[in-house]
Amino acid sequence: MPHAKPSIQFLGAAGTVTGSKHLVRANGSAVLLDCGLFQGMKSLRERNWKPLPFAPSEVDGVVLSHAHIDHSGYLPRLVRDGFDGPIYCTAATADLLAFLLKDSAYLQEEHAAYANRKRFSKHKPALPLYTVDDAEATLELVRAVPAEEPFVAAKGLRATLRPSGHILGASTVDLEVQNGRKSLRVVFSGDIGRFESPILKDPAPVSEADYLLVESTYGDKRHASDPNAQLAEIVSETADHGGTLVVPAFAVGRTQEMLWRLKTLEDDGRIPTIPVYLDSPMAINVTDVYRRSCEEHDREMREAYAAGEKPLTPSLLRVAATPEESKAINSVRGPLIIVSASGMVTGGRVLHHMKRRLPHKRTTVMLTGYQASGSRGRTLQEGAETLRIHGQDVPVRARVETIYGLSAHGDQTELLRWLSGFDRAPRGTFLVHGEPDVLDTFAGVIHERQQWDVSVAKYQERVELD
Ligand SMILES: [Zn+2]
Structure with a gap:
């Protein structure tokens, strides 16, 4: 009996930036590329x-581009x-x-417990999407593979991961799909990072793809150019006034880049040497992983x-590993820098530093990236006079600055640079992981530029590959 044609179905990050999930079927095998929340x-x-349009038990394997929750955070549910x-x-x-899956599971459980306490869920009782036990069962299934070396992801499907420069471990996925006597190549960019950024290798070129x-x-x-000048100015001014610089930073990637930049500026004599407090259990753990993953480092780091x-x-x-060490920072007088999660001030230990330091004129808050509307970070950015934290309106007398150019995602120029690595036009190019108007602009x-046949992937659309 002839096999059905190979196909790919877009089950997330299609017309939006989260939920990355694409199902490839070929030769009776099924492999999921990413499994994001x-x-x-x-x-x-x-x-x-909502149930997926396939039975999770039918899937032979998952290939993950990287650890961000919007690419990995549905895994415990798939396992459950x-x-x-x-x-x-x-x-x-x-x-x-x-770290990330257990944290995500913990948040799911917390959210359900909170909903039950406050009785705001229409479900009684409210249940978590998955639990810490589900996350632990998921971690048992993880198989680390070396970059640049092909491996069999399922019968008739060979995959190769290559660095994508986005966060530690992030990769592009190159899938060789057996199609009768021929084979075809499906390449998935994952998230493409920055060229010439600190710590990580540049995105590696991929030369060939059919899809x-x-x-x-x-x-x-286009991202703003080198942020070091702005960073040096803000740190130096805060230090001159004996003030506190509070830096809300994402635990994965942004925190480590901030530490690298502070160290470099200090070594170059562009900022004074002042105490830097790293206060986030997740960021501390992740920074250790960044330090020891030498296979991921670029030449400068090596x-x-x-x-x-x-x-x-x-x-x-x-x-500051323990809550006591975190609280002790409250009594430290400036000049000092506090780097703490979360990056948009939506939760985490940075909240208590905000409560303590925002009312003071000698405090500067330095936001380090995109602030979603409705987040406390955005409220600060918009010049609010008070900020609601733990049910209290905290007066904002601190200076608020935003530092630009620190994104972990490549901009248009960098995405085009990665695309220019392909020797020939793919038969089909599908844009994923973007807001609708951005997807249309980028397709154009x-x-x-490339004269390629480009379309925007539609949610749940299934495309035959031949
Ligand atoms: Zn990502």
Whole structure:
């Protein structure tokens, strides 16, 4: 009996930026590329609760591009619903998953418990999407594979991961699909990072694809140039006044880049040496993974470590692991820098630092990236006079600055640079992982530059590959 044609179905990050999930079927095998959680607006989050158009037990394996929850955070649910195959990713992604999936499960359980306490859910009792036990069962299935080396992801499907420069362990996925006597190549960009950024290797070029899935997060934008000048100015001014610099930072990637930049500026004599407090259990764990994953480091990092330097450790770095150590920072007088999660001030230990430091004129808050509307970070950015924290309106007398150019996603120029690595036009290029207007703009740009046949992937659309 002839096999059905190979196909790919877009089950997330199609017309939006979260829920990354694409099912490839060929030769009677099924492999899921990414297994992300939908996040953000309620209408998107509700998709996490709808059944998938396939039985999880039918899937032979999952190949993960990277550890971010919008690419990995549905895995525990997939496992709870019957998936028990291997989950392939790089070693660094596996290390990060151990922290991120358990944290995500903990938040799911907390949210359900809170809903039950406050009785705001229409479900009685409200249940978590998955539990810490589900996350632990998921971690048992993770298989680390080396980058640049092909492996069998399922019968008739060979995959190769290559660095994508986005966060530690992040990769592009190159899938060789057996199609009768021929084979075809499906390439998935994952999230493409930055070229010439600190710590990580540049995105590695991929030269060939029959079908290509490309992320488009910043397909319509150019990032600001080198942020070090702005960073040096803000740190120096705060230090001059004996003030406090509070830096809300995402635990994965942004925190480590901030530490690297502070250390570099200090070594170059562009900022004074002042105490830097790293206060977030997740960020502390993740920074350790960043330090020890030497296979992920770019040349500069390797050389620094070879020379016995500590590129992620500013001279006066203090790590607050316990809640007591975190609280003790309250009594430290400036000048000092506090780096703490979360990046948009939506939760985490940064909240108590905000409560303590925002009312003071000698405090500067430095936001380090995009602030979603409705987040406390955005409220500060918009110049609010008070900020609601733990049911209290905290007066804002601090200076608020936003530092631009620190994104972990490549901008339009960097995405096009990665695309220019392909030797020939793919037969089909599908844009994923972007807001609708950005996807349309970027499709136009690629079509014009590369003369490729480009379309925007539609949610749940299934495309035959031949
Ligand atoms: Zn990502």
